[in-house]
Amino acid sequence: MLSRERSTKVFRLALNFSSLLHAHGSSTGQSLPITKQALTTLLQSCSSHPSLLKQLHALLLTTGLSIKNALITQLLTSLTLLGDMSYARQLFDEMHKPRPFLWNTIMKGYVKNGIPDKAVSVYGKMRHLGVRPDPFTFPFVIKACAELAELWAGLGMHGHVVKHGLEFVAAVRTELMIMYVKFGELGCAEFLFGSMVERDLVAWNALIAVCVQTGFSSKALQSFREMGMAGIKPDSVTIVSALSACGHLGCLETGEEIYEFAREEGIDSNIIVHNARLDMYAKCGDMDKAMNLFDEMPQRNVISWSTVIGGYAINGESEKALALFSRMKNQGEQPNYVTFLAVLSACSHTGRVNEGWQYFNFMAQSDDKNIQPRKEHYACMVDLLGRSGHLEEAYNFIKIMPIEADPGIWGALLGACAIHQNIKLGQHVADLLFELAPEIASYHVLLSNMYAAAGRWHCVEKMKSMGYIPETDSVFHDVEDEEKESTLSTHSEKLAIAFSLINGSPKFPLE
Template identity: 35%
Template structure:
């Protein structure tokens, strides 16, 4: 927001000197000669709403509100103190308004979170014939962003073109941000690439948008391009880049970003430090995450929760729980995120009694009321352990609103234990909430297939066809020689496919000698066993691991990322390969990390 006064005017003496007690402005403090600058200076000196109203009253009595500069400053000060009702009443009484007046009012509503009145006032701007400027427009655009109102956002974009402001740096940056937050990344990028000049904020928005939309690799490409164009990142940008690295899960990139942070001597404060804990944990190095955690001079509840969560999804449930009392002794009280992290650690390590104790202590000991995420963790914990009746009882007795995550956890447990009746109940609730999510249909279809109920499988598939839904394809990524390689099931597009399949064949022969038999339960289709085994043989995880063996030095860890949950057969395969090839294999799937070493997995076969 731009003030109606220049900085030199702002530095003028105020009517409140060091001897005037705050809250005690009265008529005696005002001189006998009145000057607009005096009232503006007085408003700048106000410390609370009472003082603003006193100056407002004196300005009204002395006729100073006929001066547009004074009126605009009063309006602005009201909005700065979030007195939006008083501001709007005064705005309605103003005999004269200019573009700044409208901008203050539109911006005041936006900052107060009153997006309906923000956009309503902006419509009045257009109807009144006042040309919107590069101060008013960003407020209206941000209101569309915060309400994810893409339709109105596009209308405002047309208005921007109509008034020739599409090349304005501030306006264009706001539109890029709006499109990005509304999930239309292509539109955001198209406008971003056309901007003649991009500031640091716009670069940061675009980097963040690509990471949020699942294209973290493009975020890091943009980061390199930004620096090539001479734009120097700040700490906010680096937090965004670290977040993108965490999404990508590429250790090489993580180390490069860490080196850059060290080179530029960015202080490792609680925000950047916590982001780096998450980055290293999601890139597969729990030790590096802990090293950053221990280096932090200041830790808040988010830092502690991030480290607890990291231990949880790496399968170190005991370490996660051991960190909790240390956090309490440091004087940090847990919040809802802390308990989600603790319960998640319990659910993925089979710590049933500990999970129950933590869940019931939330409200009793820490006054933290469980929400649906905590119930979901408990359903997951109980369900994995086969305690489906207890999980269902917990669901039936919960007072918070049930969501798709909760029913999904129950459906997943039903798949593990083959509980058809409960699976149908969970699936019905899931499909009521998310009828267009193909994963729910696939999971139910697999449960039916495992039970041999092929007619029900056919019905589910037909329903998917009618609704034009397709199963999410499985992909696996591996980073070799600082380059990311991607595989799908049966993939033969890689330049080294011949070597990959030869390696797989040799591995399969060696695995058969130690008793490995493909678990065809994980190809739940009505086809013969030989074809099932063939499909399993070319799962994307196996192709990536085979490429890791031929593409990296002997003894080096193999790190892969899977967009879906790793199947049971690939899990067994990875364990045996880690023993035969004497390689550590780290798999990051949609749920957690698996560290395969010497024939065992960090999850203890409990995932």
């Protein structure tokens, strides 16, 4: 039953929508009675307008057509696609004995809109009410468990899959495999993959892609080679993942070989593949090749522009990054939040504080959600202010941010304190970080190095008592321990360069 207040609201919305229905009929020159077919047509035309969908829901309630399951299903699906999960859940909870498809729809909506805990909660309610899940239920719930990053929840869901006899359904097994890779349990993932009834292209692509996304790029390239040996021909999706893996590993030569193989096999080299190549060149430090490819591309999108701008920024060519951003604006391309992140990074590395503020304020004042600042942009602004020596301004900026500062943001300020040897503020920031992220050793290292640079060896000793102890036994120079600790910071870098010179190809730069 509807409350009196809600009944009044529903009635008003229904009146408004009746006007819309009449207008729709007038525009087509035909009478449009309130029937299931008419409402189905209107649902399709209003699917991208939340307010009109709510008015349509009101009309369904007042005309009695809300008992038509197909209409409610269509309405619920549209709401989840628009991201209005609050209203979608309210609609779902008012349904009488919803079918498994509707349970799956609401869980899928929560997962797609980044609310995995709600998806798992809905599954729990589904079980409590005795609704039997179908083969389409578990892919969404398993994906939610993976997003929650709770291994126990994933293991429990795997148990439910086995209990319902769905462990060999391809889509379910693929999601389980992806989940275990995200948890770092490669052994479990390999077992599931190896025991699949049929390892098709979709399964191989899923394995390679998730390995790249979770930092197991070497495993991704190994799987790419095994895929070829198994006689499975890759597609453009496979090539994108393989090129991304090469970018993460700095394997430019391998990436070039993979792309050449793709060309020989006649695999479609679309804009997504070109963007993956751009990203690989940028991460491997070869911006000349990246720019040549960018200029030769038959079509470019915002990802293409953002990748090259970001590539210049991370490779220390900030002036070129900002020049390309100006070219982008002049050509009428609309930047997104990734583009602005690269631009702020470029401003940070060139000390352009005022210009950085202009870009950030433009983002903050924009109504476009696609460019409004995110945590990464706030961290970048802190880095910009900190690098330029405006440490107090950076600290005050963090205190007034509309979002809660995470370790990445405080870590940017700690790094700036280390650069400018502001030990007082550095100590305060480090104390906050030790509470927020006690497991991250690099923050202890930064503070210890600040103390060492300032000659405060008693503070370094205190840091050692907290758990940070540099390994100096393998330093054979006949010097004091303090100098050994300092030497370690450059010794390993020299070894890395020497190793690269021995093993690298003459045509490729060191990474």
